[in-house]
Amino acid sequence: MMNDRTGQVLYTIVQSFIETHEPVGSRFLVKRYNFNFSPATIRNIMADLEELGFLSQPHTSAGRVPTDRGYRFYVDRIRQMHEEGEKLTSMLAGLESVRDDIDSLLEGAARTLSENSSYLGVAAPAKPGRTTLNRIELFGYKGRHIAVVLITNEGVIKHKLIRTEWEITPNNLRRISEYLNSEFSGYAIDEIRLKIIKEMSREKAMCDILISKAMEICREALNFPLGDIYMHGLAEFIGIPDFSYRIKDIARAIEDKGMVLKLLEKVCQESEDGTAVLIGSENPVKEMRDLGMVVAYYTQDGKQAGTVGIIGPIRMDYAKTIRLVETTARFISDALTDKRSSI
Amino acid sequence: MMNDRTGQVLYTIVQSFIETHEPVGSRFLVKRYNFNFSPATIRNIMADLEELGFLSQPHTSAGRVPTDRGYRFYVDRIRQMHEEGEKLTSMLAGLESVRDDIDSLLEGAARTLSENSSYLGVAAPAKPGRTTLNRIELFGYKGRHIAVVLITNEGVIKHKLIRTEWEITPNNLRRISEYLNSEFSGYAIDEIRLKIIKEMSREKAMCDILISKAMEICREALNFPLGDIYMHGLAEFIGIPDFSYRIKDIARAIEDKGMVLKLLEKVCQESEDGTAVLIGSENPVKEMRDLGMVVAYYTQDGKQAGTVGIIGPIRMDYAKTIRLVETTARFISDALTDKRSSI
DNA sequence: GTTTAGCACTCTCTGATGGCGAGTGCTAAG
DNA sequence: CTTAGCACTCGCCATCAGAGAGTGCTAAAC
Numbered sequence: 001m002m003n004d005r006t007g008q009v010l011y012t013i014v015q016s017f018i019e020t021h022e023p024v025g026s027r028f029l030v031k032r033y034n035f036n037f038s039p040a041t042i043r044n045i046m047a048d049l050e051e052l053g054f055l056s057q058p059h060t061s062a063g064r065v066p067t068d069r070g071y072r073f074y075v076d077r078i079r080q081m082h083e084e085g086e087k088l089t090s091m092l093a094g095l096e097s098v099r100d101d102i103d104s105l106l107e108g109a110a111r112t113l114s115e116n117s118s119y120l121g122v123a124a125p126a127k128p129g130r131t132t133l134n135r136i137e138l139f140g141y142k143g144r145h146i147a148v149v150l151i152t153n154e155g156v157i158k159h160k161l162i163r164t165e166w167e168i169t170p171n172n173l174r175r176i177s178e179y180l181n182s183e184f185s186g187y188a189i190d191e192i193r194l195k196i197i198k199e200m201s202r203e204k205a206m207c208d209i210l211i212s213k214a215m216e217i218c219r220e221a222l223n224f225p226l227g228d229i230y231m232h233g234l235a236e237f238i239g240i241p242d243f244s245y246r247i248k249d250i251a252r253a254i255e256d257k258g259m260v261l262k263l264l265e266k267v268c269q270e271s272e273d274g275t276a277v278l279i280g281s282e283n284p285v286k287e288m289r290d291l292g293m294v295v296a297y298y299t300q301d302g303k304q305a306g307t308v309g310i311i312g313p314i315r316m317d318y319a320k321t322i323r324l325v326e327t328t329a330r331f332i333s334d335a336l337t338d339k340r341s342s343i
Numbered sequence: 344m345m346n347d348r349t350g351q352v353l354y355t356i357v358q359s360f361i362e363t364h365e366p367v368g369s370r371f372l373v374k375r376y377n378f379n380f381s382p383a384t385i386r387n388i389m390a391d392l393e394e395l396g397f398l399s400q401p402h403t404s405a406g407r408v409p410t411d412r413g414y415r416f417y418v419d420r421i422r423q424m425h426e427e428g429e430k431l432t433s434m435l436a437g438l439e440s441v442r443d444d445i446d447s448l449l450e451g452a453a454r455t456l457s458e459n460s461s462y463l464g465v466a467a468p469a470k471p472g473r474t475t476l477n478r479i480e481l482f483g484y485k486g487r488h489i490a491v492v493l494i495t496n497e498g499v500i501k502h503k504l505i506r507t508e509w510e511i512t513p514n515n516l517r518r519i520s521e522y523l524n525s526e527f528s529g530y531a532i533d534e535i536r537l538k539i540i541k542e543m544s545r546e547k548a549m550c551d552i553l554i555s556k557a558m559e560i561c562r563e564a565l566n567f568p569l570g571d572i573y574m575h576g577l578a579e580f581i582g583i584p585d586f587s588y589r590i591k592d593i594a595r596a597i598e599d600k601g602m603v604l605k606l607l608e609k610v611c612q613e614s615e616d617g618t619a620v621l622i623g624s625e626n627p628v629k630e631m632r633d634l635g636m637v638v639a640y641y642t643q644d645g646k647q648a649g650t651v652g653i654i655g656p657i658r659m660d661y662a663k664t665i666r667l668v669e670t671t672a673r674f675i676s677d678a679l680t681d682k683r684s685s686i
Numbered sequence: 687g688t689t690t691a692g693c694a695c696t697c698t699c700t701g702a703t704g705g706c707g708a709g710t711g712c713t714a715a716g
Numbered sequence: 717c718t719t720a721g722c723a724c725t726c727g728c729c730a731t732c733a734g735a736g737a738g739t740g741c742t743a744a745a746c
Contacts, residue, residue, distance in 0.1 A: 023738090025737070025738050025739085026738075026739080027737085027738075028737095028738095037689075037690090038689070038690050038691080039690090039738090040689075040690055040691070040692095040740095041688085041689060041690075043738085043739065043740075044688095044689090044740095046739090047739090047740080057738095057739085058698095059696085059697055059698070060695090060696050060697055060698095060738085060739070061695085061696050061697045061698075061736095061737065061738045061739055062697080062698075062737080062738070062739095063737085063738070063739095101503060101504045101505075102504070103504075134484065134485075135482070137480070137482060137492075139478070139480060139494070141477065141494060141498075142477075145498075147492075147494055147500055149480075149490075149492050149500075149502065151482070151484060151490055155484075155488075155504055157490055157492075157502040157503075157504060159492065159500045159502055160444060160500075161444045161445070161446075161498055161500060162444075234577060234594065234598060235591060235594035235595040235597070235598045236591070236595070238581055238590055238591065238594050239590060239591030239594065239595075244587070247581055247582060247590075248578060248579070248581065248582030251577065251578035251581050251582065252578040252579075254578070255577060255578045366709090368708065368709050368710085369709075369710080370708085370709075371708095371709095380718075380719090381718070381719050381720075382709090382719095383711095383718075383719055383720070383721095384717085384718060384719070386709090386710065386711075387711095387717095387718090389710090390710090390711080400709095400710085401727090402725085402726060402727065403709085403710070403724095403725050403726055403727095404707095404708065404709045404710055404724085404725050404726045404727075405708080405709070405710095405726080405727075406708085406709070406710095
């Protein structure tokens with residue numbers, strides 16, 4: 001039933017709706033896109049498409065509107081055509097200047113994505129399981145405080161100020177830091193967390209007070225979600241009239257960064273080629289069923305690292321958005337590789 | 344003309360409007376607040392108040408609504424009465440656990456403020472001019488990169504990863520770091536920025552390549568806005584129906600953290616007792632003329648440090664909000680003093 | 687068999703209308 | 717100075733009719 005012509009009509013309807021944000025009628029479609037059929041024929045096709053679940057009518061006598069399934073068809077067809085379109089490098093120009101620092105890079109990516117799409121841009125570093133510790137540094141600070149600085153092999157730096165019960169001499173502090181580095185360098189953050197738990201249960205038996213302290217410091221230091229997420233453009237995003245009536249729920253869902261992070265990870269995981277599109281009801285998060293998102297992961301040393309993406313209304317310009325997200329991901333991958341190679 | 348009774352009526356009208364969010368009429372006022380006058384009398388008073396610019400009518404036959412000047416009168420009266428009300432310590436319970444780290448403390452403050460008011464909570468650390476460097480640490484990272492960690496006397500830590508043109512030996516790195524510490528420890532961040540500019544112009548003459556490198560590193564490292572701002576509750580805030588029609592502008596203004604930070608600083612500067620209330624049109628930022636804000640600064644060692652505050656609709660519950668903000672500021676001041684004393 | 691023209695039908699949107707209710711301002715009496 | 721009474725003003729809401737857009741169906745044309 002879904003022959004070539006029917007597909008073409010569906011594709012055009014979705015495209016038109018994305019452009020105009022108005023239900024599209026048969027007459028309009030014929031005029032605007034110069035179809036060689038009369039409105040009546042289009043009406044028949046539309047009726048078929050509705051029966052197949054690709055279109056729906058807001059009410060009996062409005063035009064047709066794509067369902068999530070309709071969008072899915074459209075997006076899949078876009079991706080088959082893998083139209084490269086114009087280069088987007090100019091858009092990413094602003095990113096060139098911040099290649100050094102993965103934090104700035106991701107922040108810039110979120111900003112760029114948002115500014116070029118006027119939707120919400122997100123960027124997340126690699127998750128703890130894929131992040132390995134390069135080194136850990138400790139300094140005493142005003143007596144009973146220790147500043148802990150973690151540096152990962154991915155270039156992420158985290159710091160934390162910890163208050164301790166006991167005064168620690170600089171000498172002991174150095175020994176603790178050496179011990180931690182010898183023990184944990186090169187391991188993934190997740191692994192270290194596990195190791196610490198194991199060690200700490202053994203530690204009582206060992207009775208080495210220094211190691212015990214070291215473990216406690218390290219546990220404290222790792223006690224943050226390694227996996228901040230950068231977002232940009234909430235203001236623009238909120239200004240979109242589409243979901244003004246549900247803004248509160250949606251905004252709350254999006255403000256839950258932990259949740260968004262998990263979602264990004266999951267979506268990318270399931271995709272085959274590194275880019276994933278999630279349309280409306282396909283979204284596992286209930287509050288985000290009115291949204292569309294495009295996510296891609298970037299790589300470091302050829303391995304999947306973190307993710308970047310755009311969140312917008314269902315009826316967004318997928319063609320452009322997908323290009324934008326993919327280009328950004330590729331840019332970050334390149335930047336990280338450059339960095340490596342310069343070492 | 345503004346005698347005691349008139350004042351009482353105005354105060355009650357504002358209070359009533361804040362509670363109900365409905366224009367308040369003469370009859371309603373008499374019934375609800377058991378005034379010993381008839382509605383007609385109240386009407387006369389209201390007419391006077393309108394003439395004086397404290398009230399206005401949305402349309403000829405609605406009740407009265409306070410103008411910004413009306414709110415100002417109300418807020419000033421509240422503050423004269425300095426009613427302490429119940430303690431809010433229970434609200435701040437969540438903050439107890441994060442006393443160590445100024446970052447967490449401020450983040451927690453923003454969250455607490457937002458959750459207890461359902462408006463937008465903000466918290467900012469001391470500005471660079473009031474922040475002094477405790478020490479600066481450098482480590483080499485994968486060859487041509489340097490991780491710089493700044494620790495201030497206020498407990499703020501900043502890090503940055505810098506890519507350098509030249510390879511630096513660990514030995515030289517240590518010497519650079521020693522030099523920077525001896526040169527800059529104890530100075531305010533702003534001062535250091537100035538000193539660097541001066542030194543760098545002199546440096547050519549000195550021709551000490553190590554110092555030149557040190558300066559460059561330091562300049563790079565200080566090249567971020569020391570003065571992040573923590574915000575929480577944008578979702579709740581946006582859900583407030585009051586300004587749904589201007590959400591986009593408002594959200595955009597608020598997303599501009601630099602601007603908000605400046606505003607907070609300025610407002611606090613001008614207040615006498617550490618707490619300031621800014622109502623609607625009193626706001627120097629045009630986009631925020633539809634908002635009310637309450638800001639207070641917290642102290643460290645008796646000196647003004649950073650600021651905390653709440654941003655909400657003009658018609659917010661100022662009595663509660665002021666208590667909340669002041670309590671939070673005091674809590675942070677205390678926590679910072681505790682910390683000191685524990686050293 | 688497929689496409690098209692014609693037509694009746696459905697449903698939303700808009701603007702006009704009018705009654706209701708809340709609240710005011712004014713006036714005159716207490 | 718306060719109060720009661722009264723006419724008046726508006727915003728709000730429900731109702732209603734007409735216009736317009738779009739559909740589904742049927743019958744004719746290709």
